[in-house]
Amino acid sequence: FSFSYTPVRDHDKVVQGFLCPCLEITEQVLEQRRAQLRAEMTDRFRTLRDPVALSLEASALVARHLGVEQSAYAEIDELGEFALIENDWNDGAISSNAGRHRLEDFGAEIADVREDSRTSAPDAAETFAQRGIRAFLNVPHVRDGQLVAVLAVHSAKPKHWHPADIVLVEEVAQRTHAAVEGARSEAARRVSEKHLRETRDALALATTASNLGWATWDFTSGAA
DSSP: OEEOOEEEEOTTSOEEEEEOOEEOOHHHHHHHHHHHHHHHHHHHHHHOOOHHHHHHHHHHHHHHHHTOSEEEEEEEOTTSSEEEEEEEEEOSSSOOOOEEEEGGGOOSEESOTTTOTTTOSHHHHHHHHHHTOSEEEEEEEEETTEEEEEEEEEESSOOOOOHHHHHHHHHHHHHHHHHHHHHHHHHHHHHHHHHHHHHHHHHHHHHHHHHTTOOOOBTTTTBO
8 A cells, every 4th residue: 555644734733633545556566576577587588598597597586476485487398298397496395396297287277276176186185285285376388379388386375366477477488488499599509600610610621731732631530
């Protein structure tokens, strides 16, 4: 809330009371926090080049923003059957979920796994209890009609997921995927350029040797 106090005076200028106007600004505050998260992502992504480091940083930022204990970025295989989590961010309250998981095991959003009929069956409840998960939010990222990634958020306590939280996690998932793909493309470009330089240098050396009448070398075996 935003509020202020204004004295109410009588004809003799004596304070007889006060006026306290209040304005509810929850959405304004939440949007400021979301804007701060976006700015932090932009700053962090600018300095990171490793795909795993990028996804881990995004997971850490969104987990801290939502006040949860774990978050992970998962990539979907080409057949759409498995989700691979290279690494996850957690504060130790929830067991790591890094690894390969069947996509069908991912749900959508659950505020309390013990109370929701989709997750309260004995086997499922036991699995969540062992991992320390009480609530979760899995937001998919779809590109060109194909599911390519999921950003998973896990809470050790029951948690109501605000619609704005879901929209924000969707945005983080999209930006993370773009950053990861960009990092991979850049890495591939550097490798290609390095190989091209090495090949060009080898050919230049061979040409020089030939022009000077040197022995021709086999650059793959090192033999004359």
